[in-house]
Amino acid sequence: MKPRRLFLTLALFVALSLVLSACAQKTSLRFSNATECGAATITLTNADTGNVSEVTVAPGKDAEIEIEPNVDYNYEVTYPRQPDYTVCDSKRVTTKVSRGQTLNIRLESVRDPALAQPTPTSAE
Secondary structure, eight states: HHHHHHHHHHHHHHHHHHHHHHHHHOOEEEEEOSSSSEEEEEEEEEETTTEEEEEEEEEOOOOEEEOOTTEEEEEEEOOOOOOTTEEOOEEEEEEOOOOEEEEEEEEEEEOEEETTSOOOOOOO
């Protein structure tokens, strides 16, 4: 094989490898439900197109949603129930992720000690 042909073959191989690796990098949001609030429902909206997707994540589970890079997304997290002494507020957040990156979002519930205070009883 002539040196020029070998160089072109190697250059084509390197270029193809770079293109394939760029295509393989996914951009995503990964939600981890570490709450005591039941299944978390995530509603994800592409701020540019208005396209909406919804996913439900069971407690102790993860869900990964592939998104377009460098685009604003609004997500809302809601829960089916409010357990005793635990705060499970819904959340509304706007985020943007760079190409090939994954943003990890850990959903957590918070114990509220004020809710756990005993109710005073009357003395008889």
